[in-house]
Amino acid sequence: MSANGHETPVSLTIDGQRVTVASGSSVLDACTEAGVATPTLCYSENLTPVNACRVCVVEMEGSRTLVPSCSRQAEPDMVIETDSERVRHSRKTVLELLGSGVDLSQADELGQWVTHYEADVERFGAGRATMEEPIRIQDELYIRDYDRCVLCYKCVEACGDDAQHTFAIAVAGRGFDARIRTEFDTALPDSACVYCGNCVAVCPTNALQFKTEFDLREVDNWRPEEQSVTRTVCSYCGVGCNLELHVQDETIVKVTSPADHSVTDGHLCIKGRFGWTYVHGA
Numbered sequence: 001m002s003a004n005g006h007e008t009p010v011s012l013t014i015d016g017q018r019v020t021v022a023s024g025s026s027v028l029d030a031c032t033e034a035g036v037a038t039p040t041l042c043y044s045e046n047l048t049p050v051n052a053c054r055v056c057v058v059e060m061e062g063s064r065t066l067v068p069s070c071s072r073q074a075e076p077d078m079v080i081e082t083d084s085e086r087v088r089h090s091r092k093t094v095l096e097l098l099g100s101g102v103d104l105s106q107a108d109e110l111g112q113w114v115t116h117y118e119a120d121v122e123r124f125g126a127g128r129a130t131m132e133e134p135i136r137i138q139d140e141l142y143i144r145d146y147d148r149c150v151l152c153y154k155c156v157e158a159c160g161d162d163a164q165h166t167f168a169i170a171v172a173g174r175g176f177d178a179r180i181r182t183e184f185d186t187a188l189p190d191s192a193c194v195y196c197g198n199c200v201a202v203c204p205t206n207a208l209q210f211k212t213e214f215d216l217r218e219v220d221n222w223r224p225e226e227q228s229v230t231r232t233v234c235s236y237c238g239v240g241c242n243l244e245l246h247v248q249d250e251t252i253v254k255v256t257s258p259a260d261h262s263v264t265d266g267h268l269c270i271k272g273r274f275g276w277t278y279v280h281g282a
Contacts (some may be wrong), residue, residue, distance in 0.1 A: 003094060005275065006196065006211065007022065007024065008023055009022060009023060010022070010023055010025065010030075010074045010075065010076050010095050011076060012027075012030055012074055012075065012076065012077060012080065013075070013077075013078065013079045013080065013081065013083060013194050014030055014031055014033075014034040014035060014036055014082065015034065015079050015080070015082055017034050019033050019034045020033075020257075021033050021074055024073065024075060024089060025073070025074045025103035026049075026070060026071060026072060026074060027058060027060075027068065027069040027070075027072045027073075027074050027078070027080060028040070028069040028070045028257075029055060029074065030044065030074045030080070031058070031069055034141050035146070036082050038058075038069055038082060039055045039056060039068060039091060039110070039113040039116075039171075040053075040055065040056045041053035041055045041056075041098075041110065041150065041152050041204055042070070042152040042153055042154060043056060043070040044202050044266075045178070045195055046162070046163075046202075046206075046259045046265040046266045046267070047069040047154055047157045047158060047162045047163075048065070048157060048161075049068070050069040050146075050152075050153040050154075050157060051068050051070070052151065052152055052153050053094065053150070053152055053210055054066075054068060054090070054094055055091055055094045055095065055113070055202070055262075056068055056069045056070045056277065057069065057087060057090055057091065058081065058082045058087060058258065059081040059082075059084045059085065059086055060064070060072075060078060060079070060080055060081075061078070061079035061080075061081075062079075066086065066087065066090055068141035069082075073111045075207070080083075085243050088117060089118055091113070091146070092117040092118070092119045095110070095113060095114050095117060095119040095121070096119045096120055096121055096124070097124075098110075098150050099119065099121025099122075100121060100122075100123075100124040100259075101129060101130055101131065101147060101176075102130070102131060102147060102148055102150055102205070103145075103147050103148045104121065104230065105149075105206075105207060105215075106205065106206035107148070107150075107204055107205040107206065108210075109204065110204060111206065117235055123182045128209050128224060129145045129270070130147065131144045131146055131149070131180075131197055132147065133147055135147075138187055138188045138189065139188065139189070139211070141195055141197070141210075141211055141274050142195075142197060142200045142208055142209060142210055142211055143162050143188070143208070143209055143211055144180075144207065144208055145206070145207050145208075145209070146179060146180065146207060146224060148202060148205045148206055148207035148278065149179070149180055149207040150179070150204070150205055150207075151171065151178055152204060152205075153201060154199075154202040155180060155199035155200075155203065155208060156169055156170060156171065156201055157202075157265070158198040158199050158201070158202045158267065159198065159199055161199050162272070163265070163267040164194065164196050164198055164267070166192050166194050166196070167189075168182055168183070168191050168192035168193040168194070168240060169181065169182055169193075170183075177265075178281070180207075182270050188202045194246065194266060194269075194270060195270040195274065196267070196268060196269050196273060197210075197268065197270070197273035197274060198266075198267045198268065198273075199202065200273075201256055201267070201273075202266075209222065210253070210254040211254060212253045212254055213254055216248075216253065222248075223248060224246075226248060227246050227247060227248045227253065228245070228246075228247045229244050229245065229246055230245045231244050231246065232259070234268070234271070234272040236271040236272065237271075237273065238264060240263050241261075241263055241264045241272050242257055242261045242263065242264060242267070243255050243256075243257055243259060243269055243272055243276075244257060245276070251280060252276050252277075252279060252280070253277055255268070255272065255273055255274070257272070
């Protein structure tokens, strides 16, 4: 902290480029400031990093191990490499391990990194262990397809202290048997779930997805490239939550909220997330 009480900016080197960020920023923030794209999975700008996936690791001068950029605080005169052979090998291996056990076919952003690092998700062979769980459909709001779940913990964080404070879900089991579950694995209507859908909003692999999206995908009619996104204000109360209406064929197919909005931080309640069918007279 400087003599006048203000936080002193932090200067460090990212891939040979000198970068200055605000005190308290992460290495990932510094990478972003330097214009360096970094793969992330368990990180979200509106959630607390949980250091679960290790796909964002970077090489730090003087460190024996690679460090997670999403949670490591930037320090003065750090020297960071984001594209060294060691980093590339680590990220590629993580992606291959993830793809070996779960279905990443709807994880669009992660799929781009799989291509970027030339990761072979079939590397471990046809006999590799997979989740093989049936899709859980208990209502018309959202579905749970745990064959796509990479245990990034983002849904748990959104349901807990970071947003909803409902604590309806957690990780149950150990090792390969670890799963996202409601308490005692009860059905959603019997659990503490309040159907805010914040878990759906942060899921990076579509393990949690809107029932409307799921139904359209089932008939091969999900066309996100043709969808328009209109920003508006939720009509249910005076809080002022912003909504992003995703529209396909003049029909709302899902609702999200911008993560950088000062009111919502990307999070909504059940009315804002799912209470839009009245627009179509339903």
